Amino acid sequence: MTKQWIAGVDLGGTTTKIAFITLDGEIIKKWEIPTDNSNEGKNITVNIANSISEKLKELGQTKDQLAGIGMGAPGPVNYETGVMLNTVNLGWQSNFPLQASLEQAASLPALIENDANCAALGEMWKGAGNGAKDIVCVTLGTGVGGGVIANGNIVQGVNGAAGEIGHTTAIPEGGAPCNCGKTGCLETIASATGIVRLAKEALSMPGVAGELAEKYSSDGSVSAKDVFDCARNGDSIAIKVLNEVACHLGLVLANIANTLNPEKIVLGGGVSKAGDILLNAVKSQFERFSFSSVKDSTKLALATLGNDAGVIGAAWLIKNKLLEC
Numbered sequence: 001m002t003k004q005w006i007a008g009v010d011l012g013g014t015t016t017k018i019a020f021i022t023l024d025g026e027i028i029k030k031w032e033i034p035t036d037n038s039n040e041g042k043n044i045t046v047n048i049a050n051s052i053s054e055k056l057k058e059l060g061q062t063k064d065q066l067a068g069i070g071m072g073a074p075g076p077v078n079y080e081t082g083v084m085l086n087t088v089n090l091g092w093q094s095n096f097p098l099q100a101s102l103e104q105a106a107s108l109p110a111l112i113e114n115d116a117n118c119a120a121l122g123e124m125w126k127g128a129g130n131g132a133k134d135i136v137c138v139t140l141g142t143g144v145g146g147g148v149i150a151n152g153n154i155v156q157g158v159n160g161a162a163g164e165i166g167h168t169t170a171i172p173e174g175g176a177p178c179n180c181g182k183t184g185c186l187e188t189i190a191s192a193t194g195i196v197r198l199a200k201e202a203l204s205m206p207g208v209a210g211e212l213a214e215k216y217s218s219d220g221s222v223s224a225k226d227v228f229d230c231a232r233n234g235d236s237i238a239i240k241v242l243n244e245v246a247c248h249l250g251l252v253l254a255n256i257a258n259t260l261n262p263e264k265i266v267l268g269g270g271v272s273k274a275g276d277i278l279l280n281a282v283k284s285q286f287e288r289f290s291f292s293s294v295k296d297s298t299k300l301a302l303a304t305l306g307n308d309a310g311v312i313g314a315a316w317l318i319k320n321k322l323l324e325c
């Protein structure tokens with residue numbers, strides 16, 4: 001019997017997304033299970049394997065239907081060995097053999113990759129990349145992640161740490177502290193958390209007024225979405241924050257493009273839901289900082305797959321492996 005589906009898994013600290021995906025990248029069925037990171041994470045791969053078996057049964061299928069399991073994991077992964085190097089959020093010891101653990105639990109071949117890289121592969125295969133083989137994806141969420149794809153393959157780097165665009169230094173002196181231990185990383189500016197920080201700084205100035213200031217004084221809080229909504233309405237403080245974010249993000253992306261000249265740079269993650277107001281602001285800064293032949297050929301685009309990018313990209317790992325055979 002030919003194997004028609006791939007299981008794509010997007011492992012998160014609290015929730016795991018799972019999907020059955022055809023060899024053409026179409027989602028047949030998707031669902032979520034809680035990530036049980038108690039007991040040193042002993043149940044994580046077993047729960048995923050059991051959930052996959054149950055769902056196959058529900059759909060009147062057996063494991064013979066699956067070519068394998070691709071998984072995106074939240075941290076650095078050695079793609080060759082399937083070992084997860086740093087597993088702070090999941091309860092595992094460092095250097096956890098995730099691929100071997102999943103293969104044993106599910107009795108299926110498995111491949112593991114970093115989750116931001118999976119999102120990039122997903123966008124390359126079925127999303128904004130639209131089949132382009134040279135793309136860079138930037139995920140603007142609580143943090144800033146990234147994935148660099150050259151000729152259809154993730155650029156891994158010597159220690160699996162390539163594509164960590166969020167930790168590019170944007171403010172060399174006196175920047176805000178970052179989770180990685182440095183200061184002034186792009187993540188401290190262009191993540192949802194960074195945008196909120198910049199907004200609060202701007203709102204703490206004396207004599208501020210306008211929609212964002214009114215919202216902040218009545219709610220006592222401000223979100224990245226508030227900043228974009230108010231910027232869309234012409235609020236001057238929100239526009240100032242947006243321009244600051246766009247300036248730093250546009251500069252980093254232009255320097256990446258000046259180095260790699262990818263076909264596309266795709267902006268994804270929750271912050272990218274701001275849409276054109278963000279994209280256009282970043283584009284104008286990108287054009288300012290990229291040199292002419294790059295400006296003419298590297299295009300900026302918004303991600304199109306949303307939360308599905310991770311499971312689709314994880315499935316691509318297996319699809320790509322099948323193509324090699």
Ligand SMILES: [Zn+2]
Pocket residue numbers: 166167178179180181182185187
């Ligand atoms: Zn950092």
